[in-house]
Amino acid sequence: MERTFLAIKPDGVQRKLVGEIIRRFETKGFTLVGLKFLKVSRELAEQHYDVHKERPFFGSLVEFITSAPVVAMVWEGDGVVAAARKIIGATNPLTAEPGTIRGDFGINIGRNLIHGSDAQETAQREIALWFKDEELVNWQPHLTSWLRE
Numbered sequence: 001m002e003r004t005f006l007a008i009k010p011d012g013v014q015r016k017l018v019g020e021i022i023r024r025f026e027t028k029g030f031t032l033v034g035l036k037f038l039k040v041s042r043e044l045a046e047q048h049y050d051v052h053k054e055r056p057f058f059g060s061l062v063e064f065i066t067s068a069p070v071v072a073m074v075w076e077g078d079g080v081v082a083a084a085r086k087i088i089g090a091t092n093p094l095t096a097e098p099g100t101i102r103g104d105f106g107i108n109i110g111r112n113l114i115h116g117s118d119a120q121e122t123a124q125r126e127i128a129l130w131f132k133d134e135e136l137v138n139w140q141p142h143l144t145s146w147l148r149e
């Protein structure tokens with residue numbers, strides 16, 4: 001079953017949007033299999049954003065992501081990687097479609113509320129970086145047969 005890594009960034013936590021954001025993935029029909037609330041270390045932040053290390057905003061991105069707690073999550077379901085990116089919306093909240101998380105709640109690219117893996121390979125790398133195997137729960141929600149054929 002496909003899995004993705006999502007993290008509610010410090011702005012989402014500070015703005016008390018954790019419940020609202022989680023609700024969107026739950027009601028869509030995806031299954032939560034991992035969840036933790038943590039203050040991110042500089043080492044983890046730099047590893048997570050390694051692909052951006054040459055970009056001018058890398059320093060401020062690492063500062064921001066380590067500045068206050070985040071909610072790290074793993075979600076499971078058919079097509080969850082691409083679907084979660086759609087639910088999240090475009091990187092810049094100002095141009096993100098209304099109805100998406102960033103489109104509904106943000107106005108600034110450096111404060112875009114949530115991270116979502118951009119591909120299945122990235123999801124695997126990020127899940128392994130943020131979670132130990134034993135922190136992920138394998139379970140079948142009772143409503144599965146009402147969600148999919």
Ligand SMILES: Nc1ncnc2c1ncn2[C@@H]1O[C@H](COP(=O)(O)OP(=O)(O)OP(=O)(O)O)[C@@H](O)[C@H]1O
Nearest residue numbers: 052057061090091109110111112114115116117118
């Ligand atoms: N021009 C920029 N100025 C400031 N921050 C930026 C800029 N571009 C990207 N970022 C920050 O870096 C993060 C990673 O950028 P990326 O291009 O991977 O966007 P994304 O895949 O939509 O976001 P994420 O990886 O957080 O889900 C963005 O979410 C944003 O917080």
